[in-house]
Amino acid sequence: MKCDICGGVAVIGMPQHRLNLCAEHFVEWVPRMVERVIRRYAMFTRDERVLVAVSGGKDSLALWEILIDLGYQTEGVYIHLGIDHDAYSDVSQEHVRRFAEGHADVPYRVVDVRQEYGLSVPELSKTGRGKRLCSACGLVKRHIMNRIAYEGGYAAIATGHNLDDEAAVLLQNTLHWQSGYLRRQAPVLPSTHPRLARKVKPLCNLYERETAAYALVKGISFVELECPHATRATTIFYKELLNKLEGRSRGAKMQFYLHFLKAKEEGLFAPEKADADSETALRECRQCGQPTTAEELCAFCRLWQNIEAHHD
């Protein structure tokens, strides 16, 4: 297999783009694809500051690397969840630290949930009112990212979701006709409140094998373990289904996702009136000030309040 640009040895073939590239041309091509998406969906500009949610995994570190190379103003945030099994959180944090050290000490911060709030995420979910671990974890991560973005005046929060992630979610939501989720699934979620930064997914047009190849070619060291609590069997199943489809029909996965975005732009999923109303009905949480649709406390503060009640 030869590189379509220089004729050298290709390291990756991307049939959906009818493109084979050598290492050198592949690492030039990936950031160009990302830049195109950033502009196409007006994710952020070079004058804005972007908070990158880094987990220590290949996608989020590849994203950070690309944004740095493209000259965007970034800061990484690693949330130490206190997952002790296999020292998962410590090992992941170490990859983030090494990455920052290798990039002229790009700014990043670590938020240690146990240190800052008194309990790790697994402890919190055990002690709380039976909130499932991953849903408590998601809530905690969203709250912390929103808080840091607001306090630091960041315009956007970027995450490393790739096209396979997005297409798997899309397939799942379509099979269940989850219209609310389908309406909200997008490369950019605009800010709906002055205290909420935009949420953006600049890797959403890259296949997972491309982000993985990019991380490898660039020599980024990343955590290969999955979170020991991941119950991602369903997502993996949908990803496999889509890859089977891709095997039969080149580009099927990409078209499934990109045509969905196009259909949305053409008004297929016009917002319901109820959606528009609920956005304006956001109040500020009495305790932390973050926007919420609840009367008094946001879901994050309610979670911790339950714990305190438990301990009294």
Ligand code: SF4
């Ligand atoms: S899989 Fe791990 S990191 Fe992901 S939400 Fe669940 S506990 Fe959190």
Ligand SMILES: [Zn+2]
């Ligand atoms: Zn080449």
Ligand SMILES: [Zn+2]
């Ligand atoms: Zn709150």
